[in-house]
Every structure is written in C-alpha cells, then in structure tokens.
Amino acid sequence: MRERNQIEKSLNDFQDLENELRDTVDLIELGEAEGDTEIVDEGEATLARLQNTAARQELLTLLSGEADENDCFVEVHAGAGGTESQDWAQMLMRMYSRWAEAHGYKVELLDESAGEEAGLKSATVRVQGHNAYGWLKTESGVHRLVRISPYDSSARRHTSFASVWVFPEIDDDIDIEIEEKDLRIDTYRSQGAGGQHVNTTDSAIRITHIPSGIVVACQNDRSQHRNRAEAMRMLRARLFEAELQRREEAAQAEQEAKTEIGWGHQIRSYVLHPYQMVKDLRTEVETSNTQGVLDGELDDFMAAALAQRVSVSAGEKKTQ
Numbered sequence: 201m202r203e204r205n206q207i208e209k210s211l212n213d214f215q216d217l218e219n220e221l222r223d224t225v226d227l228i229e230l231g232e233a234e235g236d237t238e239i240v241d242e243g244e245a246t247l248a249r250l251q252n253t254a255a256r257q258e259l260l261t262l263l264s265g266e267a268d269e270n271d272c273f274v275e276v277h278a279g280a281g282g283t284e285s286q287d288w289a290q291m292l293m294r295m296y297s298r299w300a301e302a303h304g305y306k307v308e309l310l311d312e313s314a315g316e317e318a319g320l321k322s323a324t325v326r327v328q329g330h331n332a333y334g335w336l337k338t339e340s341g342v343h344r345l346v347r348i349s350p351y352d353s354s355a356r357r358h359t360s361f362a363s364v365w366v367f368p369e370i371d372d373d374i375d376i377e378i379e380e381k382d383l384r385i386d387t388y389r390s391q392g393a394g395g396q397h398v399n400t401t402d403s404a405i406r407i408t409h410i411p412s413g414i415v416v417a418c419q420n421d422r423s424q425h426r427n428r429a430e431a432m433r434m435l436r437a438r439l440f441e442a443e444l445q446r447r448e449e450a451a452q453a454e455q456e457a458k459t460e461i462g463w464g465h466q467i468r469s470y471v472l473h474p475y476q477m478v479k480d481l482r483t484e485v486e487t488s489n490t491q492g493v494l495d496g497e498l499d500d501f502m503a504a505a506l507a508q509r510v511s512v513s514a515g516e517k518k519t520q
Contacts, residue, residue: 206269206330213257221250260331262506266444267368268334273434277322278315279342279361286319288345288360291494293323296339296364298496305329310430311404311417318351324417324434326369333368338505339498340366341467348473357473361466367441369433376436384408385428390419405431414438468501470494483508 224246231239263269274296278289300307305327312323327336342363349358370376387402404419405427416434418427470490471477478493479486483504487493493501 210257210260217250217253217257220246224250259503259506263331263334265334265337267370267440268337269331270333271326271328271369272333272336273310273324273326273367273369273437274336274339275322275324275365275367276320277363277365278320279363281358281360283315283317283319283351284349284358284360285362286315286317286321287351288319288343289322289362290315290319291345292343292362292364293320293325295494295496295498296327296336297325299498300327300329300332300496302496303329303335305332308420310420310434312419333366335502335506336366337368338502338509339364344466344469346469346471346473367437368444369437370440376439378409378432378435378439382410384410387424390422403427407431407435409435409439412439412442414442480505 224243228240228243228247231237231243274293276289276293276296278285297307306329308326308328310324310326313321315321342361345360345362347358347360348355352358384407386406386408388404388406389402390404403422403424404417405424406415406417407428408415414435416431416438418431418434421427421430467482468478468480470493471479472490476488476490477486478490478501480501483501485501485504487500489497
C-alpha cells in the first residue's frame with residue numbers, strides 16, 4: 201500500500217503539472233492575442249515556477265533504489281588528528297542534523313563517543329522520513345576540512361578528516377540471517393547526559409559481527425534490553441546495506457575509497473582558509489557559501505552526486 205500510494209502521488213503530481221502547463225500556455229496565447237502584457241507576464245512567471253517544479257520532480261525519479269525511501273542511520277567518525285578531527289566530526293554531525301531538520305526529517309541520537317577536549321570521536325543518529333536514505337547515501341565517504349585551528353595558539357592552518365557512513369533502516373519482513381555464534385556482545389557504561397541511572401549502570405551495548413567485522417553500538421536508552429534490540433536493528437541494516445553495495449559496482453568502489461580516513465580518499469573538501477570554498481571531488485560541484493553548507497545547505501551536492509550515481513549505474517547496465 202505504501203508503494204502504491206507513492207506511485208499514485210507521483211502520477212497525480214505529474215498530471216497536475218501537465219494540466220497547469222497547458223492552462224498557462226493557453227493564458228499566454230490569450231494575452232498575446234488581446235495585447236494584455238499583464239496576463240503575459242503573469243503566465244511567464246507561472247512557467248518559471250513550473251520549470252522549477254518539474255526539475256524537482258525529475259530529481260525525485262532518481263530515488264528509485266531498493267531502499268531509497270527508507271529511514272537511515274548516519275555514522276560519523278573522526279580521523280587521525282585528535283581534537284581537530286573530533287571537532288570536525290561534531291561539525292559534520294551538526295551539518296547533517298540541520299539538513300534533516302530543514303527537510304522535515306526527525307533526527308534521533310543513538311550513540312556518541314565524546315572527544316577528550318572537544319568534539320566527537322564518533323556518533324550515530326537515525327534520520328526518519330521519506331527518502332531519507334536515498335538523499336543521504338550520497339554523503340558516504342571521507343570529508344576534508346582546511347581551516348585556521350581554534351585550538352592552535354599559533355593560529356596555524358590545519359587539515360582534518362572525518363568519515364561519514366550512511367546505511368538504510370530495513371523493514372522487519374526482510375530476512376537477514378544472523379547467528380549468535382557470529383556475535384560478540386559487550387556491555388559498558390553510557391557516556392554523556394542521561395541521568396544517574398544511565399551513567400552508573402552497564403546499559404550501553406556494543407555488538408561486533410565477527411565474520412564481517414561490523415561493529416554497532418547503542419546507548420540512548422537506560423534499558424540494556426532496548427539498547428540491545430536497537431543495536432541488532434542497526435546490525436541488520438548494516439548487513440543489508442553491505443549486500444546492496446555488493447550488487448552495485450559503483451557503490452562498492454566508493455566503499456573501497458573510504459577505507460582510510462585521510463589523504464587521497466576524500467569525496468569533498470571544505471576550505472575555510474586561505475579562501476572560502478566547498479568542492480565535491482566526484483561531481484566538481486562547488487560553492488563559496490561555506491557557512492551555508494555547514495548550516496545544512498547540501499541539496500545541490502546531493503542532487504549532483506545522485507544524478508552521477510544513476511548515470512554510472514545505467515552505463516554499466518548498458519555495457520553488460
């Protein structure tokens with residue numbers, strides 16, 4: 201029913217666009233015939249709006265992957281570099297939270313490991329909303345920041361790295377076989393805010409899937425059982441995402457490119473000094489509005505990366 205409703209909505213949106221376009225063209229022709237420039241101007245303004253609407257609908261057709269419409273998990277990990285990279289990881293988590301909130305998505309913090317002085321060593325959030333995974337999957341990779349360090353008393357320029365990994369939340373009817381013997385489950389004390397009980401009991405859960413090496417953790421609830429259930433959902437999602445990547449050669453190439461959080465593996469550079477520029481190294485999309493990007497204005501980067509990904513996939517199918 202969910203799939204049917206989405207297809208029906210897409211068809212209705214297309215028909216509404218087609219009808220409004222036809223009416224607008226008729227209106228402009230009428231205005232030209234009667235010499236009414238006001239009607240013509242109004243019609244041309246409507247055409248410009250319809251063009252933007254059509255471009256948006258065309259972009260949404262790219263979100264046709266197997267799990268694109270699902271909610272997703274976003275993991276951010278600081279690279280080498282101590283406080284600098286940990287602060288950058290926190291900036292990235294803020295950037296994605298701002299993007300999600302601006303698009304009406306719900307963001308839930310599931311796990312975080314704070315840095316020694318500032319920032320985050322790592323964090324995981326769930327982003328809930330239609331097509332959350334479809335948009336955010338293009339952000340997986342290594343992100344590079346160049347700036348004057350606020351933690352350097354000599355005000356020197358520093359380069360920091362952090363990795364982002366996005367994987368879809370999967371429905372319960374998708375069967376992911378996980379054997380208990382393949383799991384190592386550790387409990388530990390939660391970090392950060394959460395009340396006396398959270399910080400004084402071993403309620404946090406870390407699960408390692410031994411065959412794949414995948415590690416997931418959850419500490420957002422004071423119940424160990426609920427944290428374990430949430431961690432298992434994350435593990436199933438990670439294993440499912442790994443299977444999707446095995447089917448998609450382009451996505452697999454991206455996964456191999458982010459095995460090291462450092463030079464030569466980044467997908468995007470954020471330069472704050474000596475000039476202002478954010479540039480995606482996959483699509484060549486760039487902007488000097490660095491503050492806007494860090495505040496969550498990521499749509500242009502996501503759209504270009506998504507279009508490129510679909511184009512590469514179509515090219516591979518044609519070659520086969």
